[in-house]
Amino acid sequence: MLKIWSMKQQQQKAENEGAAGSKKKKVTAAQLRVQKDLSELSLGTTMRTEFPDPDNILSFILHIEPDEGMYKGGHFSFTFNLSSNYPHEPPKVLCQQKIYHPNIDLEGKVCLNILREDWKPVLNLNAVIVGLQFLFLEPNASDPLNKEAAEDLRAYREGFKRNVRAAMSGGSVKGVTFDRVLK
Amino acid sequence: MASVEVYPSIEPLRWKYLDRIRTRPGPFTDLDVFEGSAVAQNMDNMKVLVIGAGGLGCELLKNLALSGFKNIHVIDMDTIDISNLNRQFLFRKSDVGKFKAEVAAAFVESRVKGVSITPHKCKIQEFDEDFYMQFQIIVCGLDSIEARRWINATLVDMVDEENPESFIPLIDGGTEGFQGQSRVILPTMTACIECMLDMHVPRAQVPLCTIATIPRQPEHCIEWAHQIAWDKEKPFPKLDKDDPEHITWLYQKALARAEEFNIPGVTYSRTQGVVKNIIPAIASTNAIIAASCCNEALKIATNCAPFLGMPEQNNYMQYSGNDSIYTYTFQTEKKPDCPVCGNRARDLDVNLGWTLKELIEALAVNPSAQLKKPSVRTEKKTLYMQSPPGLEEQTRPNMDKTLLELGLEEGEQIGVTDPAFPSVSFKFALRFK
Numbered sequence: 001m002l003k004i005w006s007m008k009q010q011q012q013k014a015e016n017e018g019a020a021g022s023k024k025k026k027v028t029a030a031q032l033r034v035q036k037d038l039s040e041l042s043l044g045t046t047m048r049t050e051f052p053d054p055d056n057i058l059s060f061i062l063h064i065e066p067d068e069g070m071y072k073g074g075h076f077s078f079t080f081n082l083s084s085n086y087p088h089e090p091p092k093v094l095c096q097q098k099i100y101h102p103n104i105d106l107e108g109k110v111c112l113n114i115l116r117e118d119w120k121p122v123l124n125l126n127a128v129i130v131g132l133q134f135l136f137l138e139p140n141a142s143d144p145l146n147k148e149a150a151e152d153l154r155a156y157r158e159g160f161k162r163n164v165r166a167a168m169s170g171g172s173v174k175g176v177t178f179d180r181v182l183k
Numbered sequence: 184m185a186s187v188e189v190y191p192s193i194e195p196l197r198w199k200y201l202d203r204i205r206t207r208p209g210p211f212t213d214l215d216v217f218e219g220s221a222v223a224q225n226m227d228n229m230k231v232l233v234i235g236a237g238g239l240g241c242e243l244l245k246n247l248a249l250s251g252f253k254n255i256h257v258i259d260m261d262t263i264d265i266s267n268l269n270r271q272f273l274f275r276k277s278d279v280g281k282f283k284a285e286v287a288a289a290f291v292e293s294r295v296k297g298v299s300i301t302p303h304k305c306k307i308q309e310f311d312e313d314f315y316m317q318f319q320i321i322v323c324g325l326d327s328i329e330a331r332r333w334i335n336a337t338l339v340d341m342v343d344e345e346n347p348e349s350f351i352p353l354i355d356g357g358t359e360g361f362q363g364q365s366r367v368i369l370p371t372m373t374a375c376i377e378c379m380l381d382m383h384v385p386r387a388q389v390p391l392c393t394i395a396t397i398p399r400q401p402e403h404c405i406e407w408a409h410q411i412a413w414d415k416e417k418p419f420p421k422l423d424k425d426d427p428e429h430i431t432w433l434y435q436k437a438l439a440r441a442e443e444f445n446i447p448g449v450t451y452s453r454t455q456g457v458v459k460n461i462i463p464a465i466a467s468t469n470a471i472i473a474a475s476c477c478n479e480a481l482k483i484a485t486n487c488a489p490f491l492g493m494p495e496q497n498n499y500m501q502y503s504g505n506d507s508i509y510t511y512t513f514q515t516e517k518k519p520d521c522p523v524c525g526n527r528a529r530d531l532d533v534n535l536g537w538t539l540k541e542l543i544e545a546l547a548v549n550p551s552a553q554l555k556k557p558s559v560r561t562e563k564k565t566l567y568m569q570s571p572p573g574l575e576e577q578t579r580p581n582m583d584k585t586l587l588e589l590g591l592e593e594g595e596q597i598g599v600t601d602p603a604f605p606s607v608s609f610k611f612a613l614r615f616k
Binding site for chain 1: 340
């Protein structure tokens, strides 16, 4: 082992970096990565973040107010929870309102490929929020999580649009009452 | 010059043949570091830590004890389950429910005279660096990537250039069915577990929509019960994957769904397998991998032969028994941008009286940083974030506070990111002037 240690010291001399580092109060890889993701976030005009505890950046809320498409005028919010394993695990994202959407179920679970099966550590928070934004512009009937809504969309687009409006104003669709999300 | 004599240790007969190997140089022995006469005593004084007392752990403890290691510690938080008994051979039926670490330690101690095994029935995360510092070699037989990453990051962070004892080789074994691997990590010198992380492909996940709407396989029905039905009905406050009552509930839900979609194959044990993410373990694969890990430990401890993982050499042995037998030993390289070993904190001289604004300005002119719009955090506190806007507003008042007022401490690390340099993030350890 002494041999490895002397090799180690030679290597260190070669690098000559002076990387000393303390033994306490370290910044972990997950925290640093989330910090990087957040500082590169581009939210545009339709989205904003809310940090209930600014010191805990692993947990926040994303507000989306689509300015076009069928969900225009609505206000939707999603809780984001990142684990200490991020980015090796995708963020956990839940919609806080009960909404009528083919890819979001009544409990707020979101069917977005990059939040589950297609997540990769090279993806970042920007990719996720763009994905969420896209769900409101182009609800996808072929990947349903709310089967009834998906069938409505597939069967008759205009009827689906009317249902979206009704649900967004706090009405009910086929016996299910939705949260009011209009401002 | 090394001698070719055999130096007997305390129990000459038991160790006679081991001594022929460990105290005599072989054709590849590096004679600069090999000292046959000191080997037995060195090993008597050496402390080895085994992490995990399961399939690999039982093998490792037995092998290390029989290879002449005298002082072994073992950590495992788990208790013995009846399903472990087919391969975790240090346990008997009467041990079910007891702590693995304790039973395994007592068993090996009783069989191998002169060895001391200290059990720790807890999580590895419950110990600090002072604990890990007492060992000279650490061997892992874990089933979780998360635990590997934790011990890896801990050992890399521990390395202190001025203290040889802070440098502890890590030997990691892993198996899955007929496949396995052994690797040796010399923290900060060779590729670490984080550098190699992309070699572990996580299990393919099924899209949530498939589970929710068009199940085709029994696993889809079980995932539906686990991820959707449970949340909706909450039959118990919190899912305990080890509680048979909870698994039975999931099994019955999955079975009903499978019948609805006409899918055969949902059973209780399959339900348990999917929910607990059980990977089939094969006793002999564990034996092969544990044997290779133990031999590397023996070679590192004695220098009697070159070991896996010397700098610039092969550090990873892959074994596959899926298609006949295949083994391949190769070198994985250190990643320059590895978040654990490639990005060690640099010292930053600061003054406690500085305001945060002054610190941030210092980062801009620091030759090794030269940042434009730095955002700064400690592990626990967001000091200042340039964006997103809400967070910027919340942290702006910190700009005029001094480092003292912000509670920063000597040696504390700060993480610094800057969107102008998207591929880098910095860590600095604060040094007060």
